[in-house]
Amino acid sequence: MRIGQVNTENYKEFLKILGVKNPKGLEKVSGENNKNFLHNAIKNKDKPLNKLTMDDFCMDTLEKELAARGIIEEGMLMRKGDTSWRRTVEVSDNIRQKVIDKMREKVLSQSSGRHISAEQADELWAIVKQYRSSIPPSERLAFTYTVENIASAEERRLVDYIRSQVPGWQSGQRFDPKILTGSNWGLNHMDIKA
Numbered sequence: 001m002r003i004g005q006v007n008t009e010n011y012k013e014f015l016k017i018l019g020v021k022n023p024k025g026l027e028k029v030s031g032e033n034n035k036n037f038l039h040n041a042i043k044n045k046d047k048p049l050n051k052l053t054m055d056d057f058c059m060d061t062l063e064k065e066l067a068a069r070g071i072i073e074e075g076m077l078m079r080k081g082d083t084s085w086r087r088t089v090e091v092s093d094n095i096r097q098k099v100i101d102k103m104r105e106k107v108l109s110q111s112s113g114r115h116i117s118a119e120q121a122d123e124l125w126a127i128v129k130q131y132r133s134s135i136p137p138s139e140r141l142a143f144t145y146t147v148e149n150i151a152s153a154e155e156r157r158l159v160d161y162i163r164s165q166v167p168g169w170q171s172g173q174r175f176d177p178k179i180l181t182g183s184n185w186g187l188n189h190m191d192i193k194a
Contacts, residue, residue: 041065055080073129075137076144085141091150098127099147103154104185107162113174124151161186 041062059079067074078085091099102124106116128147132140158180163169165179180186 073132073137073140075140078141086145087142088146088149089139089142091143091146095127095131095147096150099124099150100154102127103151104158104180107155107158108177108180110171110173111175111177111180113172115172158186 041057041059043056043058047056059077063072063074063077066072066077102120106120106124109116109120128144132143135143159171161183162175162179166175169175
């Protein structure tokens with residue numbers, strides 16, 4: 001095996017560690033013009049590649065390199081020990097409603113006895129990604145965190161409502177779609193507490 005192939009495999013493993021789901025874009029990284037891609041982000045240039053840890057990388061440089069190659073979005077690389085992005089930020093009513101509508105569509109699709117599809121999840125995250133590109137990179141992780149919380153809260157609310165109407169119901173089982181559509185998505189039957 002040639003050293004270039006070994007390095008390519010190492011890079012793919014590294015990208016998986018960083019959370020890149022599909023390292024196919026690595027061909028862009030391993031081209032002739034990009035030989036020093038990771039080398040530029042390594043703080044200690046003399047350290048052998050097989051001994052590197054996350055602390056050996058300049059994460060800002062690495063993120064810029066990955067974003068420039070379209071592998072990740074700028075602002076979406078999580079740093080070790082940094083949890084500052086785990087906060088709720090303002091989300092426009094328009095985006096909030098689009099996320100809620102998409103979750104309702106996903107849960108309603110289960111009325112026919114099927115699970116939520118990957119395509120439905122992709123549609124939701126396409127909405128999120130499109131909006132996320134319009135905000136500053138420093139806010140993108142917090143925005144994503146907020147949207148994930150909005151989506152999961154709506155999904156939990158709908159599932160709890162279905163279960164209140166169909167005891168023992170489990171995801172993937174059929175149910176009458178009118179349970180949701182006829183009750184304004186379970187909002188007409190909510191208990192209001194002071």
